[in-house]
Amino acid sequence: MAGQNQNIDQLSINTIRTLSIDAVQQANSGHPGTPLAMAPVAYTLWQRFLRFDPDDPIWTNRDRFVLSAGHASMLLYSLLHLTGVKAVNPQYEKLGELSVTMDSIKHFRQLDSKAPGHPEYRWTSGVETTTGPLGQGVATSVGMAIAGKWMATHFNRPDFTMFDYNVYALCGDGDMMEGISSEAASLAGHLKLPNLCWIYDNNHITIEGHTELAFSEDVATRFMAYGWNVTRVGDANDLEMLERAFKVFLNTNDRPTLIIVDSHIAYGAPNKQDTSAAHGEPLGEEEVRLTKRSYGWPEDAKFLVPDGVRENFAQGIGARGRAASQAWMKKFEDYKAKYPDLADHIYKMQHRELPAGWDKGLPIFPADPKGIASRDSSAKVLNVIAQNVPWLVGGAADLAPSTKTRLTFDGAGDFNATNYGGRNFHFGIREHAMCAIVNGMSLSKLRPFGSTFLIFSDYAKGAIRLSAIMEIPVILIFTHDSIGLGEDGPTHQPIEQLPALRAIPGLITVRPADANEVAEGWRVIMQLRHEPVALVLTRQALPTLDRTKYASAAGIAKGGYVLADAPNGKPEVLLMASGSEVSLCVGAYEQLKKEGINARVISMASWELFELQSEEYRQNVIPPDVRARVSVEQASTFGWERFTGIDGVRLGMKTFGASAPLKELLKKFGFTVDNVVAAAKQQLGVVRQ
Ligand SMILES: Cc1ncc(C[n+]2csc(CCOP(=O)(O)OP(=O)(O)O)c2C)c(N)n1
Numbered sequence: 027m028a029g030q031n032q033n034i035d036q037l038s039i040n041t042i043r044t045l046s047i048d049a050v051q052q053a054n055s056g057h058p059g060t061p062l063a064m065a066p067v068a069y070t071l072w073q074r075f076l077r078f079d080p081d082d083p084i085w086t087n088r089d090r091f092v093l094s095a096g097h098a099s100m101l102l103y104s105l106l107h108l109t110g111v112k113a114v115n116p117q118y119e120k121l122g123e124l125s126v127t128m129d130s131i132k133h134f135r136q137l138d139s140k141a142p143g144h145p146e147y148r149w150t151s152g153v154e155t156t157t158g159p160l161g162q163g164v165a166t167s168v169g170m171a172i173a174g175k176w177m178a179t180h181f182n183r184p185d186f187t188m189f190d191y192n193v194y195a196l197c198g199d200g201d202m203m204e205g206i207s208s209e210a211a212s213l214a215g216h217l218k219l220p221n222l223c224w225i226y227d228n229n230h231i232t233i234e235g236h237t238e239l240a241f242s243e244d245v246a247t248r249f250m251a252y253g254w255n256v257t258r259v260g261d262a263n264d265l266e267m268l269e270r271a272f273k274v275f276l277n278t279n280d281r282p283t284l285i286i287v288d289s290h291i292a293y294g295a296p297n298k299q300d301t302s303a304a305h306g307e308p309l310g311e312e313e314v315r316l317t318k319r320s321y322g323w324p325e326d327a328k329f330l331v332p333d334g335v336r337e338n339f340a341q342g343i344g345a346r347g348r349a350a351s352q353a354w355m356k357k358f359e360d361y362k363a364k365y366p367d368l369a370d371h372i373y374k375m376q377h378r379e380l381p382a383g384w385d386k387g388l389p390i391f392p393a394d395p396k397g398i399a400s401r402d403s404s405a406k407v408l409n410v411i412a413q414n415v416p417w418l419v420g421g422a423a424d425l426a427p428s429t430k431t432r433l434t435f436d437g438a439g440d441f442n443a444t445n446y447g448g449r450n451f452h453f454g455i456r457e458h459a460m461c462a463i464v465n466g467m468s469l470s471k472l473r474p475f476g477s478t479f480l481i482f483s484d485y486a487k488g489a490i491r492l493s494a495i496m497e498i499p500v501i502l503i504f505t506h507d508s509i510g511l512g513e514d515g516p517t518h519q520p521i522e523q524l525p526a527l528r529a530i531p532g533l534i535t536v537r538p539a540d541a542n543e544v545a546e547g548w549r550v551i552m553q554l555r556h557e558p559v560a561l562v563l564t565r566q567a568l569p570t571l572d573r574t575k576y577a578s579a580a581g582i583a584k585g586g587y588v589l590a591d592a593p594n595g596k597p598e599v600l601l602m603a604s605g606s607e608v609s610l611c612v613g614a615y616e617q618l619k620k621e622g623i624n625a626r627v628i629s630m631a632s633w634e635l636f637e638l639q640s641e642e643y644r645q646n647v648i649p650p651d652v653r654a655r656v657s658v659e660q661a662s663t664f665g666w667e668r669f670t671g672i673d674g675v676r677l678g679m680k681t682f683g684a685s686a687p688l689k690e691l692l693k694k695f696g697f698t699v700d701n702v703v704a705a706a707k708q709q710l711g712v713v714r715q
């Protein structure tokens with residue numbers, strides 16, 4: 027029987043290892059090497075340090091563990107299973123059953139298993155964030171650490187430490203090579219986040235072979251330069267040295283800690299250890315047998331959990347986690363009595379609810395032909411809502427003066443190493459890390475926003491699509507949304523970015539046409555609980571439409587709505603646009619009206635919200651029998667066919683833009699009332715023939 031001559035630590039570690047390789051072997055797919063090597067590291071952390079209650083994996087003040095090396099997912103599933111982590115449903119209800127059952131492990135990487143190829147937040151309880159694209163996990167962990175510090179500053183009171191959790195991320199060579207980890211580590215060091223610990227699996231192996239092929243920098247020196255505390259463990263199997271390293275982290279109160287652990291990928295596999303072959307393919311039946319033999323494990327046993335292993339975890343992380351979470355719950359009762367408002371806010375945040383009066387004082391903008399840029403109207407609205415919602419926080423990647431996302435009211439303050447309660451964040455020129463960090467902040471239940479120019483959404487795409495996969499309500503504010511930005515020219519003028527964002531499943535794009543659509547758009551955005559948003563705004567002024575003459579901006583809640591209609595309600599031609607081009611359509615509508623042509627203007631601010639509406643509503647807005655259709659948008663026309671039909675006209679950008687004043691660009695690229703009128707007439711001609 028396994029374990030007769032192994033102490034319980036070793037037995038538990040080898041259980042993690044053998045479960046992992048058995049699952050990979052059964053799936054005939056996956057990554058066995060790193061779970062074998064890192065099992066002692068993860069074990070030491072979970073069993074001896076992590077304050078995490080397996081019965082309550084969403085306990086607010088739990089320590090977070092992020093497996094940034096997402097390919098080593100079986101390491102995490104083995105831990106979730108053996109520690110008995112319970113499932114929680116999307117309504118935050120604890121279900122009593124295991125998050126990862128043995129059956130899930132036996133069905134690793136199979137349809138509907140709670141043990142998918144890479145760890146997926148929302149799908150498997152206990153997974154703190156979705157990882158797999160290397161670098162995302164570590165960058166996201168910085169957002170979790172930031173949120174921990176912000177919440178501690180905002181909510182803790184003398185005698186009431188409601189927030190003091192730590193964030194641990196396990197990463198590998200791939201994470202270290204990805205640029206996003208450098209962005210994130212640089213900011214974490216600058217912010218001196220003492221609650222953040224990265225563990226670097228320094229195994230010198232990636233897919234193509236030895237890291238000598240492409241990676242020779244001195245990681246320790248690099249992190250010291252970032253201002254991190256760096257410590258080393260020379261042998262991943264040395265539990266006492268690992269314990270010492272975690273204590274160093276816990277005793278370091280003025281900066282983040284990097285623990286560099288030297289390890290051997292596929293430790294114990296006689297023919298695969300230290301080779302890249304152990305990274306991405308199953309060991310093979312024979313090698314699995316030999317590996318088990320090297321551990322003193324029964325060679326033919328599969329998915330074996332020896333007696334005493336579950337009990338060991340229950341006595342370690344289980345007992346410590348439960349005691350900590352129950353003490354917290356008890357303290358929270360007293361806190362509630364003493365600070366009912368703060369306690370109410372903690373509860374609401376955790377459930378992604380809004381505080382009472384969150385939309386109080388939302389501005390209404392009077393009609394104004396000169397108008398206001400949507401970035402400016404958004405600034406006004408954001409600053410009202412942020413005063414009502416204390417945990418609405420965020421910032422920009424060094425562009426706040428341009429994106430107008432600064433919170434300017436009294437007491438908003440700046441988040442920095444000497445003020446973890448500030449609400450304005452300076453992410454620096456690090457768009458990709460910014461979006462991963464806001465993901466981490468959102469996963470910790472702040473309501474974060476990040477902003478930059480729309481063009482640079484490309485730099486952040488890897489993190490943005492994870493917001494959507496995870497279904498978390500981050501708010502991304504993208505300004506300078508078209509050639510309308512003018513002189514900065516083609517490098518700064520977005521063309522394909524809007525369609526690219528619209529192509530991300532689950533991401534809601536909102537491109538308001540005027541100031542009142544901005545205000546109503548924010549009203550919709552704030553109420554989203556599981557959808558990320560890209561709010562797309564202009565640099566240039568947009569006329570504020572006269573809403574006594576045209577339909578109410580509240581229509582934006584439905585994504586697309588009839589803004590101006592044919593007097594008899596029977597349009598001959600549909601003019602559709604989003605954002606800055608809506609007023610162009612209104613101009614064309616007025617001109618067509620004078621000529622006796624019945625047009626309808628549709629503001630299509632959010633394709634995704636529009637598509638959520640009933641078929642009846644959508645057909646009321648876009649009547650199927652009205653075939654004369656024109657779309658206008660200062661972007662690639664890609665995708666507008668869905669609204670215009672293939673026989674409609676799509677006015678848009680077929681090339682990159684140019685550097686010139688806005689007026690000249692509009693003429694050069696054809697965004698004029700005359701062109702919209704001509705397109706409408708051409709459409710009517712085509713249909714009438
Ligand atoms: C952004 C990104 N690029 C590429 C990959 C594909 N990939 C998965 S694992 C891996 C190698 C990772 O090496 P390392 O981090 O050292 O992990 P180890 O093999 O040591 O476990 C690569 C290239 C990925 N998952 N994410």
Ligand SMILES: [Mg+2]
Binds near residue numbers: 199200227229231
């Ligand atoms: Mg490696």
